Amino acid sequence: MMVCRLSTLLLNVCISSFCKVRLLGRAEAVIIDGIRLGVIPDVVTYNTLVHAYCQFVSVDAAYSVVHRMKEAGISPDVVTYNSLISGATRNHLLSRVLDLFEEMLQEGIHPDVWSYNILMHCFFKLGKPDEANRVFQDILLSDLTPHAATFNIMINGLCKNGYTDNALMLFRNLQRHGFVPPLVTYNILISGLCKARRVGQARRILKDLGESSLKPNAVTYTTVMSCCFRSKQYDQGLEIMSEMKSKGYTFDGFAYCTVIAALLKTGRMEGANAFMEQMMNSGIEMDLVSYNTLLNKLCKEGKVEAAYKLLDEIENGGLLCDKYTHTIMIDGLCKAGNIAGAQQHLHYMNMMGFQENLVAFNCLIDGLGKAGEIDRAMELYNSMETRDSFTYDSLVLNLCKAGRVLCASKLMMKCLREGMILLYSTRRALLDGLRSSGFTNEARKLQSKIRLARLLR
Structure with missing residues (x-):
């Protein structure tokens, strides 16, 4: 009996190892070989598989393991259902989560605190804080003892759903009650x-x-x-x-970059340089990725002059700027309303040999559109060899804002023929624009094409 138990334990260790490296086929083969040798799988064996299928394949694939468990005479337990519910939560399948929870109760399996934790997390994740709070109250009123993770899920969920005051109040109340x-x-x-x-x-x-x-x-x-x-x-x-x-x-690269960016924004170049030196002396190299991070932060704040100074420092330091560096600059210039500067930088980028610069083109098209220069945006679009959904999204939306809905509709049709479906907000803006301009037939045809494209996708 002891030998059999040890063999099953070894079987479970092997299966767990294969599942961790996503070799589920090999894990399945080990079970088959084990059964042939007389090693009987137990609930842990199948639970390991259920968890792996939920993580790496799908909830349906994991659920099929439950049928095999029952056929082998092994009853699923609360761990089985917790894995399934967690998998469904990860994929935003609320109805599946509730069905699995109900099925667990019907099977006579009592949910534990982790079952409720997962359910609460699911409600928060799907933007249903009231339902999550009801689950939390159920935990407090039941015989279950809340875990520290229960409170963490609640505080995190409240914050992420915009109820920061409630999260703070809960934190203080828990402290008053001895937590x-x-x-x-x-x-x-x-x-x-x-x-x-x-x-x-x-x-x-x-x-x-x-x-x-x-x-x-x-x-x-x-x-x-x-x-x-x-x-x-x-x-x-x-x-x-x-x-x-x-x-x-000890500061890591992210902390250093955060401080350096702040110093640059406030014009403290000496302090920024001193921190860069400290960073390099601590063994963290100021590589191009770090510089790009700083450049991006400066551009987002509209600190274009500081961004140019940093760009000079990158080039003077012997680093070669990449396509991303120049794209950050173009995007920053566009957002600062300096379209002429952005166009000059795009020209400079082309001169430097960066031909495949779709993202930079998209930034400039969006900048031109937002600046009301839609014709120039269309000219740039026509000169492009490659386009993606971001190109069309920006153009269609800006054409709608300029009242040129028929032109936007033609672009949308072309986009659909190329197998791209634009953002819901863009589609909605165009359809609303067509209807309000009296082009109801055009709106009907376009909506039909969008539905067909979504079905075929």
Whole structure:
């Protein structure tokens, strides 16, 4: 009996190893070989397969394993259904999640706290915070003991669905009832507050964390620091950075780039250069990816002059700018309203030998359209050898805004013939534009073509 048990354990270890590296066919073959040798699979064997199929194939493929379990005389357990529900959640299949939960109850399997955690996460993920809150209340009113993950899911879900005040209130209530939040809970709340631009409250939570028995980690500091910089509270962000360094935390490439970008935005070139030097002295090389990250941040803030200075520094440092570097500059110039500068940079990009620059063309087409220069955008479109759905999306939307809905409709038809379906918002804008301009027949034909294209896709 002991030999058989050890053999099944070895079988499960082998199957788990194959599943982790996505070799599900080999895992299945091991089960077949094991049965031939008299090694009987157990519920763990099949649960490992169910979990792997949910992760790497589909919920349907995983569910077929449940039928095989039952045929082998092995009853699925709560772990089986938790894996299936988690897989359905990952794929945003709410109705499937609810069906599986109901099936588990009908099978006489009692959901555990993880079953409810997954269900709660599913509701949050699909933008249904009220339903998620009801599940949370069910956990509190049941005999189940909530796990720290239960509270983390709740706080994270509330923040992501725009209920940051409720997340903060829940956090404080849990503390009053004796819950000692782990560091991950603090980090989730701080991240949620930062994303909601609640810098003051994020810093207060960081202060509370510093006064507790826990210590903030590099993730905590970097999150708050980035939030301060995004909110243009540069001095506060640099204070966080100083505190982080004084406590001996090592900066990674992302943290360095965040600080350097903030210094560049405030015109502190000497400070930025000093940080670049520190970064390189710490063994982190300032490669082109790091420079591109900084350049992108500057362009998004409309700091075009600082971006040009950084571009000069890249080239003077001996690095060769790539297609992405130049595209960032073109996009930044367009967003800053400097269309002439963007066109000059595109010409310079072509002169440097970057011929395949579809993304750069798309940025300029969008910039021209938004600047009301739709004819020039069309000229640029006609000169392009390659186009993608972003090209058409931008043109169609800007043509609609300019009132040229028939021209936009022709472009949409061409796009559909090439097998591309544009964004829902673009399709809606065009159909609404055609109808409001009196072209109802054209709108009907276009809607029919869109439906057909979606069916054939």
